[in-house]
Amino acid sequence: MSSAAVATTRFTLAAIGATVVENETYFGELDAVVGDGDFGFSLARGFERVLEDLPGYPDESSAALLQAAAMTISSRIGGTSGPIWGTAFLRAATTAKGADNLDPARVVAMLRAAIAGIMTRGKAEVGDKTLLDALVPATDALEVAVAAGESDSQVLLDGFAAALRQAAEKTSELQAMRGRASYSGVRSIGSPDAGAVALAVIAERLAEQWSARPAE
Amino acid sequence: MSSAAVATTRFTLAAIGATVVENETYFGELDAVVGDGDFGFSLARGFERVLEDLPGYPDESSAALLQAAAMTISSRIGGTSGPIWGTAFLRAATTAKGADNLDPARVVAMLRAAIAGIMTRGKAEVGDKTLLDALVPATDALEVAVAAGESDSQVLLDGFAAALRQAAEKTSELQAMRGRASYSGVRSIGSPDAGAVALAVIAERLAEQWSARPAE
């Protein structure tokens, strides 16, 4: 496997981790509106461990790196987010297996696998006002762009982040049907889902830093 | 005994009771500054009962009336104020015994007896920042005025109330040595003693209403 590809995955994990840690308070506040406010704390405790352990993760493939991250996430993050994010990373890792480079089509396949994993784990569907309501439409858009022949990763990532942001904002219109927010009934309408917004923030930061990724 | 004198005592008790009940919140706030805030509540629960029972109190003498009030106060008021005010009224009643009319000299004697009772009961002295620091100097002033030949009860009462007010305000300069306020140490300096201010308020209200007392 190309060590450049592994370096990019490492770079990506580091960027995600840093964004989650920096946004601990913000993500917690998003969850506090109609949830219980622990989302930022839970994610941060897991991803600060990912950042800490990242140097020691196996270097042989992107899949191995992602799988190691999935393990850290599962073992350190509690609440709903632990199983959800842990499953997502694990499924993505499995789908990355055997790939020399994570080309755009492969990334779409990894996202699809992550989505399927989240759905199985959380029994949520699109429309239930969860992070799926950002991830599914943004993955759809990414797939369309890739199918249309776009291959510049910066362009694709920018588009993905924009789609996540747009869809995350739109979750404000939804009533929560899953998770703690659902207990507030119609009062959950009017504010966006914490998990959806977190995905948008993470992708936006990654897109901003993408030009600084290791040379391939 | 003159029934006019008894009517005046009745009128005085009613006025005191009404003032205490009206000032429940204010007296409580005074006690809250460095005390525990129950002074207004305690007094009000006792004097509302005095007002209620007053029509049934024995009518034969001022002493009997005052003694009945002392009993109600002792049995209904808790905290420091129950024993202090109960003792004061009881001693005043005893000193009133046998008097046909409560002339100014007699009133001074009753106040002296009340003061002695409070001191025995509470082991407090002048300067300890209690209601004694209003009652003692005001009684001194009253005695001087009576000795100087003043006999108009309105004039005497006005002077008594003014002396109470002045002395009560001056308690701000003292550090509390008795009661809950004493636990705050030097922090008790700067605000007046609740009991002292309450006496001033009661005397002022009585002086205002004095012209409406039953004809003698």
Place this chain on the structure above:
Amino acid sequence: MKKFVNDPKDFVAEMLQGLALANPDTLVYVPECNLIHRADAPRADRVSVIQGSGSGHEPAHVLTVGPGMLTAACPGDVFAAPPVDYVIETIRRLASPRGVLLLVNNYTGDRMAFEMAQELAEAEGIEVRTLFVDDDVAVQDSLYTVGRRGVAGNFFVMKAVGAAAEAGASLDELVRIGEKVNAATRTMGVALTACTPPAKGTPLFELGDDEIEFGVGIHGEPGRERRVIASADELVGDLVAAVATDLAVTAGDRFALMINGLGGTPISELYLAYGIAHRLLTNRGAAIARSYVGEYCTSLDMAGLSVTIVRLDHEITELLAAPAEIAVRVF
């Protein structure tokens, strides 16, 4: 934020350290997986009863570990279900040949962690059953597909199952008992103030000086409805009406009645509320055979209370009355 806390990240660990230091002979604390278990567990002749959930609900559940109640408690961070790994490790350490019973309050995060852990533990050959508690009548709309929440009523499930386990009941028997008690239990709560998680540092939601949250959960999540403060008679009356209607209280029935403080409510107010609830239920012809007033399942420093009723039969009454020795020492 004004709290007794050092680094908020260490909040749960430092609380558990204190709990272990205060109970050196009876409790064991395993920091690696946030585990508190009886010093004499696991026992080959007893089913191990384990309850997990987020922290912030003390005395639930770390303080209810002991003979006659839980074998172990496996808490997560404040308001967060424990990570799956902690649960698996807990099950492994408490595994008994008679089996392991997991008591889980019905929340998405808790369900996922315990279901995943059960799967893994079974794969390792440990016999595991899971019992979900869902006593909160505030969540009743069928729209809310996640179902009712588990709140203070979980105490009764813990107590009954714990007593039966102590007496040597089988795993099947414990599941039967737990399901029966859960089905006979209803709770509804009201919050007068929001709570402040140490890591957040500010109240979870804003309430006006005269506003309250009706039908609130135990995680500081807002309730079903925001209202204006009313008299104790009215507030407790509405809570009693909600649980009594849902459980179809009828004359002649016998109940346990619990007033549970949410963390910031003085004991005096809880007893005042108890008196109101007791009278309202007996006015309906119900008999109150067991009374519980105090803190059983809290929401950090939230001021508020919940009312729980349990319809009693002979078996439940006996199990509730059985002795228990838990880490809450009052005298």
Place this chain on the structure above:
Amino acid sequence: MKKFVNDPKDFVAEMLQGLALANPDTLVYVPECNLIHRADAPRADRVSVIQGSGSGHEPAHVLTVGPGMLTAACPGDVFAAPPVDYVIETIRRLASPRGVLLLVNNYTGDRMAFEMAQELAEAEGIEVRTLFVDDDVAVQDSLYTVGRRGVAGNFFVMKAVGAAAEAGASLDELVRIGEKVNAATRTMGVALTACTPPAKGTPLFELGDDEIEFGVGIHGEPGRERRVIASADELVGDLVAAVATDLAVTAGDRFALMINGLGGTPISELYLAYGIAHRLLTNRGAAIARSYVGEYCTSLDMAGLSVTIVRLDHEITELLAAPAEIAVRVF
């Protein structure tokens, strides 16, 4: 004000009604004199142990009535000692040929009411002794001529005297034990928030968002010093230093350690604080032989805690460990 209260004037009466309804078999409530007593008291072969004080400190003292602790409690209104008449009536109803012991926290109002009542009861031929509790080291300046206050340490006096009375000890013996325990006990507290008496409706004092009261009493009266909030390590460290210095803790001594919540502090924070205090004392070479964490003597809804230490000898240890059955049911 957001509280579970109807007319504030009825607050104490309604609380006591609730308490009586929750404990129908064991407690008797006498509304005329705010009295809660054991259903089996007075007994001709036991000294009656009675504690009075203002209300608002629950579970002290109405909830600590029962076998092995108090025979009766005689509370006043919130933060107000009971009227003398209530105390006399209480003594009359609980009079025993073996005598009556009054436990009184050292405050002016309480002293006066109980001393007057004792005088009157003795005139009626009842043998009465009074024991004053004054464990609060926050009041140490000789300027404060009223002396130290009685605060959460009164629990240990009640518990030891209650156990001895239950075992049939004489009035003299109880006085000796009570004085010994009181002399071996020291407490110091800190408040993070002011409390709100129902009748006042607003907090007793104003504290800024980062301000705390150090050396606070249990009546919401301000403490010795206003400070800025600090870490739990620092706050608890200062409290431990104060009590340990005053009681001259030295290596090798054995202690009971209590973390008492003042009413609005979550159990989690109390255990966190317990861990700190335990470590600090053992660092000084002291051994902690008995641990108490929870609410023992509160100040309505005040957030805060106090640290109490009791130097143990064999006799005190035995009395503290003796069984007791009080009206706080946790399971």
